[in-house]
Amino acid sequence: MARTKKPAAAEPLEWVDLPHELYAATCAELVTLSVKTVNSNAPACGIRLAIEQALRLPYVSARTLLGAGEVPALDYPANKGRVATAVKQMNQLREGVAAAPADEAEGILAMLAQATARGVRIGTDKVSLRARQVLLPRQGGYVSATPMTAGGVSQKIRTRVREHNERVKEVQDGSLRRIPVAVFGLGGSNLQNVGSLARDMQRPLVFFAPTEDRELKAVLALHFQGVRIRLPRPLLRSFRDWCTDCRRRHGGQIPTNMDTRDEEVAHMRAIAHAVLAQGETARERLLAQRDVLPAGGTPLISAEADPLARGLVDPDLRDGDWPRAFAARLAALIADYRFGDGHEEFQFEQADIFQLQAMIEEVAR
Structure with a gap:
C-alpha cells in the first residue's frame, strides 16, 4: 500500500535587514484608518485609534473591535522608500512566521507595541481636494466628514468569512449558508502604494435586498x-x-x-x-x-x-x-x-x- 505523501514544509520567509530608524519612523506613523484607499493619489492622511476610543456596540467597526478586545491591524498612510517592506516584516513578526533573528524580532515587536499604544493623526490639518467629503446633518446645520477606510477591519472580516465558508464545505448538510463575496478592483496594478492591507479589501461581502413577502x-x-x-x-x-x-x-x-x-x-x-x-x-x-x-x-x-x-x-x-x-x-x-x-x-x-x-x-x- 502506497504511503500518503506528507505535504512539503513551508519554506521560511526571506528576512530583509532594514535600519532600526526605518522601523521606528514607520511604527510612529502606522494608522488604523487611511484615506489612500479612497483615492490613491491623495496625500498621506490617516488616524490611529487609541484604546480610549473603543466602543461597545453590536456592530463591526474599528472602534467596536477595540471595545471587544481585538486590535485591528495597522497600515502605513503612504508608501515611501522601504516602508512597505518594513510593515510586511512587522506583520510577519506579529503572526510568528518571520525568519528574523530572535533579538532583532524582540526589539522590533517592543518598539511596535510602544509606538502604537497611543493614537495619532497624520495629514489631517487640511482636506485634500482628492479626498471625498460627506455633509452630515447636525443641530440645524451640517458637519463635513471625510471618509477613511480601515484595512484591519476588512482583514478581520475576510478571515472570518474564509473560516465560515470552509466550515460550510465541511458540514454539507444545508444548516450553514455560504457567504458570497465580490471582486473589488482596488489599488490598481501596484497594491502596495495603497496599503499593505488593500488586498483584504478586494473581497467585500455581497448582500442582496430581501424580496417582498x-x-x-x-x-x-x-x-x-x-x-x-x-x-x-x-x-x-x-x-x-x-x-x-x-x-x-x-x-x-x-x-x-x-x-x-x-x-x-x-x-x-x-x-x-x-x-x-x-x-x-x-x-x-x-x-x-x-x-x-x-x-x-x-x-x-x-x-x-x-x-x-x-x-x-x-x-x-x-x-x-x-x-x-x-x-x-x-x-x-x-x-x-x-x-x-x-x-x-x-x-x-x-x-x-x-x-x-x-x-x-x-x-x-
Missing part, C-alpha cells in the same frame, strides 16, 4: 393593526334595494310593522355575520402564521391596536362594552356608505341608525 407583510399588519371592517357590498346593495322598495310602496317611509322589522333584522344579521366572519378569517390566518409574529403570537393582536379591531379578530379580547361599540361602528359605516352607481343612496336619520345599531348589537352578543 406579501403574505408576511399582511400577517404583520393584522397583528399590529387588527382587521379593518370591509362592508360586504352585495349585501349592502340588497339592503338598499329593499329600503328603496319599501319607501316606494309606503309613501316614502319604511313601515314599522312586525313583518317589515323581521325583514330588516334579517338584512342586518347577514351584514353583521359577514363582518364578524372577516375577524374569524383574520384570526385563522394569524394562528397559521403564529411563528412569524412577535413573541410567538402572544398576544395574537398587538396591545397597541384599536380595541375594537382586536376584539373583532380575537373573541377572548371582547369585554362587556365591545358588542355595543362594534354595533355603533358598523351602523355608522353602513349609514355613511356611498355606492357611487347613480342610484339612490341610504337615507337614514339618527333614529334609524340607532335601530340598526340595536339589531347589530343583538347579533354581536
